[in-house]
Amino acid sequence: xxxxxxxxxxxxxxxxxxxxxxxxxxxxxxxxxxxxxxxxxxxxxxxxxxxxxxxxxxxxxxxxxxxxxxxxxxxxxxxxxxxxxxxxxxxxxxxxxxxxxxxxxxxxxxxxxxxxxxxxxxxxxxxxxxxxxxxxxxxxxxxxxxxxxxxxxxxxxxxxxxxxxxxxxxxxxxxxxxxxxxxxxxxxxxxxxxxxxxxxxxxxxxxxxxxxxxxxxxxxxxxxxxxxxxxxxxxxxxxxxxxxxxxxxxxxxxxxxxxxxxxxxxxxxxxxxxxxxxxxxxxxxxxxxxxxxxxxxxxxxxxxxxxxxxxxxxxxxxxxxxxxxxxxxxxxxxxxxxxxxxxxxxxxxxxxxxxxxxxxxxxxxxxxxxxxxxxxxxxxxxxxxxxxxxxxxxxxxxxxxxxxxxxxxxxxxxxxxxxxxxxxxxxxxxx
Amino acid sequence: xxxxxxxxxxxxxxxxxxxxxxxxxxxxxxxxxxxxxxxxxxxxxxxxxxxxxxxxxxxxxxxxxxxxxxxxxxxxxxxxxxxxxxxxxxxxxxxxxxxxxxxxxxxxxxxxxxxxxxxxxxxxxxxxxxxxxxxxxxxxxxxxxxxxxxxxxxxxxxxxxxxxxxxxxxxxxxxxxxxxxxxxxxxxxxxxxxxxxxxxxxxxxxxxxxxxxxxxxxxxxxxxxxxxxxxxxxxxxxxxxxxxxxxxxxxxxxxxxxxxxxxxxxxxxxxxxxxxxxxxxxxxxxxxxxxxxxxxxxxxxxxxxxxxxxxxx
Numbered sequence: 001x002x003x004x005x006x007x008x009x010x011x012x013x014x015x016x017x018x019x020x021x022x023x024x025x026x027x028x029x030x031x032x033x034x035x036x037x038x039x040x041x042x043x044x045x046x047x048x049x050x051x052x053x054x055x056x057x058x059x060x061x062x063x064x065x066x067x068x069x070x071x072x073x074x075x076x077x078x079x080x081x082x083x084x085x086x087x088x089x090x091x092x093x094x095x096x097x098x099x100x101x102x103x104x105x106x107x108x109x110x111x112x113x114x115x116x117x118x119x120x121x122x123x124x125x126x127x128x129x130x131x132x133x134x135x136x137x138x139x140x141x142x143x144x145x146x147x148x149x150x151x152x153x154x155x156x157x158x159x160x161x162x163x164x165x166x167x168x169x170x171x172x173x174x175x176x177x178x179x180x181x182x183x184x185x186x187x188x189x190x191x192x193x194x195x196x197x198x199x200x201x202x203x204x205x206x207x208x209x210x211x212x213x214x215x216x217x218x219x220x221x222x223x224x225x226x227x228x229x230x231x232x233x234x235x236x237x238x239x240x241x242x243x244x245x246x247x248x249x250x251x252x253x254x255x256x257x258x259x260x261x262x263x264x265x266x267x268x269x270x271x272x273x274x275x276x277x278x279x280x281x282x283x284x285x286x287x288x289x290x291x292x293x294x295x296x297x298x299x300x301x302x303x304x305x306x307x308x309x310x311x312x313x314x315x316x317x318x319x320x321x322x323x324x325x326x327x328x329x330x331x332x333x334x335x336x337x338x339x340x341x342x343x344x345x346x347x348x349x350x351x352x353x354x355x356x357x358x359x360x361x362x363x364x365x366x367x368x369x370x371x372x373x374x375x376x377x378x379x380x381x382x383x384x385x386x387x388x389x390x391x392x393x394x395x396x397x398x399x400x401x402x403x404x405x406x407x408x409x410x411x412x413x414x415x416x417x418x419x420x421x422x423x424x425x426x427x428x429x430x431x
Numbered sequence: 432x433x434x435x436x437x438x439x440x441x442x443x444x445x446x447x448x449x450x451x452x453x454x455x456x457x458x459x460x461x462x463x464x465x466x467x468x469x470x471x472x473x474x475x476x477x478x479x480x481x482x483x484x485x486x487x488x489x490x491x492x493x494x495x496x497x498x499x500x501x502x503x504x505x506x507x508x509x510x511x512x513x514x515x516x517x518x519x520x521x522x523x524x525x526x527x528x529x530x531x532x533x534x535x536x537x538x539x540x541x542x543x544x545x546x547x548x549x550x551x552x553x554x555x556x557x558x559x560x561x562x563x564x565x566x567x568x569x570x571x572x573x574x575x576x577x578x579x580x581x582x583x584x585x586x587x588x589x590x591x592x593x594x595x596x597x598x599x600x601x602x603x604x605x606x607x608x609x610x611x612x613x614x615x616x617x618x619x620x621x622x623x624x625x626x627x628x629x630x631x632x633x634x635x636x637x638x639x640x641x642x643x644x645x646x647x648x649x650x651x652x653x654x655x656x657x658x659x660x661x662x663x664x665x666x667x668x669x670x671x672x673x674x675x676x677x678x679x680x681x682x683x684x685x686x687x688x689x690x691x692x693x694x695x696x697x698x699x700x701x702x703x704x705x706x707x708x709x710x711x712x713x714x715x716x717x718x719x720x721x722x723x724x725x726x727x728x729x730x731x732x733x734x735x736x737x738x739x740x741x742x743x744x
Contacts, residue, residue, distance in 0.1 A: 079708045082493055107494030107711060198603065255603035317495060390710045398693030405605070
């Protein structure tokens with residue numbers, strides 16, 4: 001009786017152990033023999049198609065080092081990647097955006113690609129774009145697509161009001177924009193502009209470069225301090241004025257994210273909406289027949305400079321395929337392929353060769369205006385700050401929400417960004 | 432690291448009829464019978480729990496090739512001084528207490544109703560169970576649509592009734608967000624509360640009710656003097672369980688608000704999740720988990736002691 005029980009116990013224990021082993025190390029094959037996984041965050045139909053087509057092209061030309069397309073989503077990619085990196089099984093090739101790379105670099109998740117990229121690629125992509133992915137001297141990704149901030153306007157309303165339509169050569173200044181907004185507002189019926197401000201930290205930081213607002217001081221010893229002086233306050237104050245002083249910006253849009261105000265825009269409730277250049281795609285596809293729109297070039301403050309964030313492709317530090325993965329990325333970043341990807345996402349390529357492509361300089365869908373805006377993109381200092389992500393979600397986002405909700409003053413906003421921000425920065429001082 | 436995971440390992444005493452034991456050490460045949468049950472408990476419950484507690488005493492953080500060292504009570508010292516964490520704790524307590532209380536009140540009402548001899552009672556009972564059959568993420572998505580400022584059915588209804596004059600952004604308003612998610616929490620948890628209370632109600636003896644009625648007790652009097660005292664143990668069990676579940680709620684709020692606007696709905700579990708998986712401070716996040724468990728146990732201990740004392744009195 002006892003021996004039988006003991007035997008059974010041993011059998012069960014062995015089975016349990018077997019299960020555990022199965023769970024912990026799924027396969028005995030060498031990861032170096034498996035195809036490279038490419039985690040793509042493309043979501044627009046055209047862009048997914050372009051990506052998949054390029055993967056197929058690569059696999060035909062390189063049967064010995066195939067790539068497998070894995071679909072991801074922007075919504076939760078960073079949480080998902082942290083788990084994958086910590087679990088030791090990250091995708092080999094990772095699509096992301098430059099602000100996320102800083103904290104990944106800080107945790108040694110990403111491979112330094114500086115030695116793996118061909119010279120042709122290095123010189124084709126603009127220096128300003130390379131700077132968005134160069135952290136602590138390491139090149140942790142290849143910048144592919146960029147997104148200038150613009151205004152999309154209802155052309156009929158602008159014509160009716162008889163205001164000057166800005167051009168890439170002579171854009172509106174912020175002062176002009178504020179004045180014209182007053183003309184375009186019809187109290188109770190129409191607001192001149194909808195600023196979707198729910199998730200606005202990156203956008204505010206990028207736009208603040210118009211007045212030289214950099215928000216972060218990086219000392220020689222890498223010590224980071226947050227500063228909110230006059231330059232940093234300028235853009236947010238102007239938007240706040242539009243909302244609560246001039247009444248030219250719709251308060252209802254404050255809690256909205258990027259594409260939420262579009263239905264109201266089509267209905268004529270807003271004369272303009274603020275968004276990235278990709279907003280054109282939604283407008284061309286969704287706007288009712290006969291709706292005339294025009295994209296206005298970026299506003300100008302002391303300069304037209306905007307902070308650039310890039311969509312990027314990186315290689316995981318633990319990938320056994322680093323060189324092959326870098327080759328695949330270089331393939332995707334070739335000018336003609338960048339043109340396809342840019343068209344698919346309605347964003348701008350970083351390749352100078354690609355920017356000259358006829359598809360991207362045509363007046364159709366105002367690609368010419370979008371492409372002209374790419375000259376204004378500059379790397380913003382926040383891309384070098386390891387604690388930026390925490391500062392953004394924990395300090396800046398709530399503070400900006402409250403400020404744009406008219407619940408706190410600009411002084412209180414500045415105080416929180418600085419004081420609470422510096423507490424966050426202190427957590428990242430040791431590497 | 433939830434309380435519910437930490438089910439106590441079955442002990443020798445639980446293994447039913449006890450033959451006279453040889454002196455010294457536990458019964459060996461009982462022990463060998465227990466091992467198959469203990470292995471998964473140790474592997475999947477105890478080991479992660481112990482590892483989590485260990486992490487709470489280290490400075491573990493996300494990253495490759497990063498050294499982890501033992502820091503004793505540093506994390507807990509920081510935690511004590513971390514105003515934001517305690518703010519989130521306060522939100523967690525407001526959430527857990529109000530959801531539990533409202534769940535109980537609403538569940539009790541519904542249980543009393545379903546205990547009556549109604550027509551189509553089977554249908555009503557089935558309908559009352561539906562929220563239970565839905566995964567929290569689906570519930571979150573569904574309510575997100577209900578609360579949608581432009582297209583949501585709630586705003587549309589309130590507008591039609593003339594109660595509000597402009598659309599409210601329920602989940603992004605600083606004052607409305609917490610009450611809005613509390614309502615969803617109550618809706619989600621009502622079925623199990625109702626079913627447990629209903630089962631309890633069906634055990635309340637009819638004779639006592641009849642006797643009380645004969646003595647001239649009204650409906651309310653019969654409810655407070657006859658029904659409630661007999662339900663006491665059921666009520667204690669379901670409210671304490673609900674409190675623990677609610678305190679540890681994650682998926683629902685993660686889908687609905689992600690803790691926003693401005694941290695107004697950031698429950699402690701969300702906070703710990705952010706700390707670990709967004710910012711990568713594993714050690715500190717574990718310390719938060721441990722602190723949450725300690726506080727929940729303390730609150731629960733006080734509550735149960737009071738209730739049981741009252742029951743004895």
